[in-house]
Amino acid sequence: MSQQQRDALDALLRSAPRAQTRPAPEQQRTGFAAIMTRPAPEGVATRETVLGGRPALEFKPVAVATPRGHLLYLHGGGYVIGSPETHTALTGELARRSGLLATSVDYRLAPEHPFPAAVDDGLAAYRELLAAGTDPQAIVMAGDSAGAGLSLATLLAARDAGLPQPAAVVLFSPWVDLTLDGASMRTKQDADPIFIEDDLRTFADFYVAAGDRAQPLASPLFADLTGLPPLLIQVGANELLLDDAVRLAGRAGADNVEVTLEIGPGLPHVFQHHYGNLDEAGAALDRAAHFLNAHLSSARAELVH
Template structure:
């Protein structure tokens, strides 16, 4: 009987591995369609996919202008929680991405948490390099404060470069001796523009989304001539003492795995209540994809948020 159980488990494991491999190949093909050497076409392709995958009759999406910066509120069309709010920082290497592209994530978050989500279109590199995006993140934060939210009412969430932005925003708030958000949720965060982590090499062959050439280009677009170890550029080098509770999700098959694990290790050492989930067989910001593991990951984010909002 034990041998039979082992055989069944082995078959299940092989099937899961085959499904992961198929999904990885699909993601690679989709990403090659979205990615374009013409940065403007790249941005348009992302918006197309965001509009396609992020549309839902359950959602109410409202555009707003914040001192000349476009933003949008994503809300569920039902009675829901109003006390807390999510500030969402979209990814895209600081050179691409938008509120529309981020709907693949913001709609899932609004649905799983029943909270309002505010996303904003910060200025993009290379047209607007550092510190333009950081200034816009602070503008979004101040906008929520003017609306009457307190710092402790806000959960800041970001994916990839948006995870970098979420962390950098907390670094900036600390510098200005302002109150910090209630919590952070980071999806495949890009924390280290020096690319010092080992997985930049060990995961290079299996990552279907990111490669070193792309990361180098994004780094140059955003921070050419800057000190890459500046904590506002690479928050891995920040003093994370007194950071709010943080939840990190990352895929096991991505080059930025080390960016997440090194940050988590640093936070634990500084006594920050930090939690890390590494998803086996998953890729960079897999939560965007419309499949079971992505929705389960969003539910885990919601559980973390509910825990810190008690």
């Protein structure tokens, strides 16, 4: 670990100007895209596709003739901003390190399409993978921030619809409590270089509006997680959403879901974006790739026996 790298990243994130008045969602999307969009890593081919009736980006590691599994990725952005394009680098790097075919879905965003539109789109994408004949035990999922919460909501909706679960799920800095009740919303307000609580509250306002923010498909922290596949949760210690991850791990364990929680000291929200400039980011992505492959191998071994 490099303290110098962590300090430099913290300073960089804090240097981003904060608008005096909150921009409209479309302006936020444009600004986010300008900051976040990076090309796919070398060795990963991309192509536009459609999954579950929504535009999507497919990522294929060119060195892998036949990927051993399919990764369904759901991007972050508070349900209001972000797209497969803003997460091309992160999704592509996870695909490259894991050797998996990945598809990132451009699910509908709020406030134009409030809850449960994103959940409906996530479920439709998962249904189509199954309908195409993909063995559920050859499917894994991943997501970051709101996309991590959406990954869980998608699988809860799939479970309740009687669909089989995938082999494993990786969650980067999951946002799973839209009531914003985690203690770290207050205890980490000075440590977090990206968000203030009002940022997340505004996203929740756009997504759920006057609805119940504690309903399980909006805030999976309050769901019964029984029957979900193994989870790997990675979170930074320097973020408002730290307690979302910690409480989620406790809830999963109480519901007899296999769960691994990793807390990165001194690290910000979705620090995995900064692979190449932050040693901890690359190491975390390696562990995530290993986790997915280990559970794909385990699932196949169980099927053979």
